[in-house]
Amino acid sequence: MRRIWIAMIGVTLIVGAGISAHAALRALSARHGVLLAAPSPDETLPAPTNAAPSTSIETAAPATGVTGTIDLPDLPIPSGTPATFETGVVPARPFSMATASATDRGRAAQCLTAAIYYEAASEPDAGQQAVAQVILNRVRHPAFPATVCGVVYQGSEHAGCQFSFACDGAMARVPSRTAWVRAARAAGMALAGYVFAPVGLATHYHTYAVTPAWNRSLVMTDVVGAHFFHRWKGFWGTSAAFSQRYVGGEPLPGPHAPMVTPVPVPLPELVATQTVPPMPQKPVAPIDAQPAYAQSGAVKTATPVAANDSLPPASQILDRWKDSGKPLR
Numbered sequence: 170m171r172r173i174w175i176a177m178i179g180v181t182l183i184v185g186a187g188i189s190a191h192a193a194l195r196a197l198s199a200r201h202g203v204l205l206a207a208p209s210p211d212e213t214l215p216a217p218t219n220a221a222p223s224t225s226i227e228t229a230a231p232a233t234g235v236t237g238t239i240d241l242p243d244l245p246i247p248s249g250t251p252a253t254f255e256t257g258v259v260p261a262r263p264f265s266m267a268t269a270s271a272t273d274r275g276r277a278a279q280c281l282t283a284a285i286y287y288e289a290a291s292e293p294d295a296g297q298q299a300v301a302q303v304i305l306n307r308v309r310h311p312a313f314p315a316t317v318c319g320v321v322y323q324g325s326e327h328a329g330c331q332f333s334f335a336c337d338g339a340m341a342r343v344p345s346r347t348a349w350v351r352a353a354r355a356a357g358m359a360l361a362g363y364v365f366a367p368v369g370l371a372t373h374y375h376t377y378a379v380t381p382a383w384n385r386s387l388v389m390t391d392v393v394g395a396h397f398f399h400r401w402k403g404f405w406g407t408s409a410a411f412s413q414r415y416v417g418g419e420p421l422p423g424p425h426a427p428m429v430t431p432v433p434v435p436l437p438e439l440v441a442t443q444t445v446p447p448m449p450q451k452p453v454a455p456i457d458a459q460p461a462y463a464q465s466g467a468v469k470t471a472t473p474v475a476a477n478d479s480l481p482p483a484s485q486i487l488d489r490w491k492d493s494g495k496p497l498r
Contacts, residue, residue, distance in 0.1 A: 235375035236303070237324060237331035238383045242312040246404050255407045258369035258390050262411070263362035264305045269417045276419035277317035278356055281305075283422070284321045286344060286352035287334035289394070296394030297352060299368045301359035303398065306372050309411040313372075316419045317360075325424035335424050367391045370406060371398035 266274055281301060289300045307313040307320045314320050323331045330336035359365075369390040375381050376395050387399035388406060400406040 235333065235379050235381050236373045237329060237333075238373065238381070239312055239323075239331065241401065241405050242310075244311060247409070250404055250409070254403060258367065259408050260366035261302065261306055261309075261364055261370055262408075263364050264308070264360060264415070265362060266360055266415065269415070273316075273417040273419045274360070276422050277360060278353070279422045280318035280321040280419070281356035281360065282349065282353045283340070284332055284334070285355050286349055287339050288332060289396075290345070290348045290352060292394040292396075294355065295365070295367075296396065297355040298359065298363070298365040299371075299391070299393040299396065299398060300374070301355050302365040302368050303371050303374055305359055306370055306411065308415060309413050310372060310405075311410070311413045312405070313413075315413050315415060316417070318419045318422050322420075322422075322424055326426060326428045330424075340424070367393065368398040370400045370408060370411060372401065372406075373399045 266277065269277070281304060284304055285297050285300055289297045292300070304317065304320055308315060308317055314323055321332060322335050325335035328336055334340060367390075371390045373383065373387060374396045375384070377397075384397075384399075386402070388402055390398050390400055392398070401410075404410055
């Protein structure tokens with residue numbers, strides 16, 4: 170009888186431990202925004218070729234994550250723009266890739282997945298969808314490139330890139346396969362037309378950990394997860410400003426090649442004492458006159474005049490006319 174009671178107590182402890190472990194796992198998953206169940210293969214994109222399975226929860230977004238700023242487009246505001254602009258949060262229009270090629274679709278999905286992963290891998294689903302919405306909002310705004318990859322890797326050739334992961338070395342870390350697949354799902358939804366309405370027409374965001382200089386010059390639309398989302402003030406933050414059409418032409422995914430400042434090559438110094446040899450003088454050939462006229466004076470050479478003589482040179486007269494006394498005609 171005693172053994173039976175001991176066995177029952179042991180079973181109860183084992184079941185209780187299993188329930189506690191499952192509850193703890195669910196709490197940890199909810200805290201970090203990682204799905205317990207792996208998504209089906211037909212809903213996601215494959216992880217990068219250099220990815221390796223990882224059992225650890227990835228926190229790819231840096232604690233100081235913040236989007237870069239860009240000047241307002243140097244374009245005239247369209248005529249007929251109302252004096253009063255939209256108020257509140259206006260949802261964006263669904264993004265469409267209906268006319269895009271298979272190459273553009275694949276590149277756009279890869280770039281958007283990378284941005285969601287490195288900027289919001291530890292965010293809940295809503296946080297990842299909000300980041301994806303900001304990127305697609307930029308694609309449709311004339312202040313930014315008109316492609317998904319162009320927006321994601323804008324400025325990555327130098328330190329002042331728009332999304333910090335593209336130029337701070339974060340991409341050197343091997344992604345977590347599970348987290349990458351989850352980011353790919355959020356990217357696929359956004360590219361298929363899903364709109365995350367709470368952030369509206371936001372084109373910028375930053376985390377709790379930082380307060381960027383442009384924080385007070387924009388209008389905050391929402392707070393999702395660890396990020397604050399903002400849009401521009403005035404006309405450029407209204408739905409009418411998001412008029413840029415997506416026409417494809419996605420560049421290759423990945424950061425741009427770093428800019429290399431050309432180093433000036435010093436020219437050899439000229440030697441001041443170097444002299445140029447004089448040009449050889451070509452001898453002047455004597456005039457070839459016929460013998461009958463050689464002494465006639467017709468081809469006499471003018472008599473050189475002294476340097477201090479201001480008189481004109483002597484006139485050249487044929488010998489037979491010198492003493493004739495007849496005027497020349």
